[in-house]
Amino acid sequence: MNLPGPSTEAGCCAVVTGAASGIGAATARRLGATGMPVLLCDISPAGEEVAAAVVEAGGTARFVRMDVSDESAWGELRRVAHREFGPVRQLVSNAYVVDVRPVHDLGAASWNRQLEVNLTASYLAFRTLHEDLRATSGAVVLVSSVHALVGLPGHPAYAATKAALVGLGRQLAVDYGPDVRVNTVLPGPIMSPAWDRVAEEDRRLSVEATIAKRFGDPAEVAAAIAFLLSDEASYITATTLVVDGGWSATKNSS
Template sequence: MPASPGLAGKTAIVTGASRGIGLAIAQRLVDEGARVVITARKAEALEAAVAELGGPDKALGIPGRADDAEHQADVVRRAVETFGSIDLLVNNTGINPAYGTLMDLDLDAARKILEVNAVGTLAWTQKVVGAWMKEHGGAIVNVASVAGLRPAPGIAFYGASKALLIHLTEELAVELGPDIRVNAVAPAVVKTRFAEALYTDREEEVAAAYPLKRLGLPHDIAGAVAYLLSDDASWTTGQTLVLDGGLTLSGGV
């Protein structure tokens, strides 16, 4: 595919990108001419992802915990050293270690969810803006969820963290404009390892609630993120693009 004028030659950091949605986003950005710095916890998985993305000329993988401040600083520093800029940031990392009611939720798990899904996103944004975007501009996309738009029984606190992320997106868009755009995407269930518990052994039943009668695929999200990062979305900021196969139209989450 030809390189997009909005992405060619730019550098992106994509967190949580050794597989699933993050890797699909990284691949789409590379396909459109960008270079990517990807993060995840496991070094071996990152090495495989870098090879899939085209090797060290296209991608750099740096293992570490997404909520670790030293890891964040190292990624930002090495991105500039390796590729010369940080024009784009995709805050994709998210966790949901708990399933059940809020009354049964372990509060340490709740704190960890907030630390990674919301506070971590703010931390990555602060570091990237301070190191590059404040002087040069850029575009940021946060990966939220339809669970952040309405009640989501069973994953309620995860949904609350994503609601906070959506609000942070709006606040950051106001604060960082006009030279830095900040948007979000809110997917429904996408067929990844992260979401397997939501559809395994009952995919047809789950998909029946969607007007488009299928679950999402990682490339469905990747294309939307690439658009929001590109110059085609140059008059778009503070928005959350719902990517749900029509699910929320019928009252689902």
């Protein structure tokens, strides 16, 4: 299989947040396979196993356990990157939390936590790494969701943050181009352990709502992310890419 190569420049690296599982883990493995050194970030220690898998497959990786909403942690991450690999040329902001309940049942602490992890973390990441990204003609992918396009019950904070990421990505592309390209990926129903907590009938309905008639695989989203980061996407910026098997098209049809 031919993989899109990294945006190659000696002594650079990629940062992937939410890398302990799902789309983040698949993205770290994909980028590692292209030869780009990868810093995997997650609050879960399971990221260590993903980093080990990247190395075992022939890539270069290091796991940094951190809370992406902690501003000081980003400064430390940049120091680790420079010490071990060099400046950051690729950033994938993928970490998220979700609390499924309507607004009247959603406490302020939960609302704020979702904003901090799902949205503010991307701001902190870019603010910390913008000099690296500009100096290396870097690329950024923010991982949003089809929840930015379609309202579903019980996701007020999650939907708000994912919609805001689309606007943030476009604004960063305008403010920091042409030196830095910024795009946003909107995954749809992607298979993950979270679906184990969903009723079987709801899972069936989600699959039936896709044109593809199946769940997506995290590796399929990772492939889209890797493409947007690569030099093959050098003329693509300030845009969104929906990876949902046609799910949102069926929701938007009249």
